[in-house]
Amino acid sequence: MPLVVLAAAVLGLIAGAYAREVAAGFGAEPDDQGRSRRGEARGAFAAAARAVPLPRPPYMTEGVTALAAALVAWRVHDGWVLAAWLYAVAAGAALAEIDRRTWRLPDAITLPSYPILLALLAPSGRLLPAMASGCALGAVYAVLWFARPTGLGLGDVKLAGLIGLLTGALGVQATVVAGMAGQVLGALYAVGLLLARRATRTTEFPFGPFMLAGALVAVAFPGAFPGASPGG
Secondary structure: HHHHHHHHHHHHHHHHHHHHHHOOOOOOOOOOOHHHHHHHHHHHHHHHHHOOOOOOOHHHHHHHHHHHHHHHHHOOOOOOHHHHHHHHHHHHHHHHHHHHOOOOOOOHHHHHHHHHHHHHHHOOOHHHHHHHHHHHHHHHHHHHHHHHHHHHHHHHHHHHHHHHHHOOOOHHHHHHHHHHHHHHHHHHHHHHHOOOOOOOOOOOOOOHHHHHHHHHHHOOOOOOOOOOOOOO
16 A cells, blocks of 8 residues: 555656646636637647656645645545546646636536546446536535626536546545535635735635645545545
């Protein structure tokens, strides 16, 4: 097991470097919503493919990705579920960095992740509970988006479905923890901004990184919230 965790951390460093390069190719929302989005995505992935996957200062993306990959390898033992989570760590690192900079969660990453995760989870025997949790968490975020579209984006709804898929493969409790943890972490960040007088009650901020952090909380502490216990 220590060797698996170490290998995952090393792969996480490499994946983090690629994720940083991919994220650098995405900017503000393109004006031409059709061809510009496709061209932007092609350019981002092409530039990342040409890049040398070496960590660069300030090493934040690479370091966080390596830690996340090591955590997942430590806590997830089913081979196919682990493969799905490791893919999600790499994709999530790019999404978090893009959302942090541009307040976007591009379809070019979220939408292809659905068939990729479904294909990886299918041999695990946990596809049906994963799909049920993905639909449930996605539906919850869809309701939140409908109730307050200025606070969440459709990208957050699509990301919620992916998080539900991943955590559902671990157990419904993990999905509950991931959903609650993302909300709690986002709320704590908002309170911190208010206390530092850097924001007001109406200030908005990108929520994707907190959703992704909540998923990692679910892996590390599946029983972190009352009523939730470790999943299967």
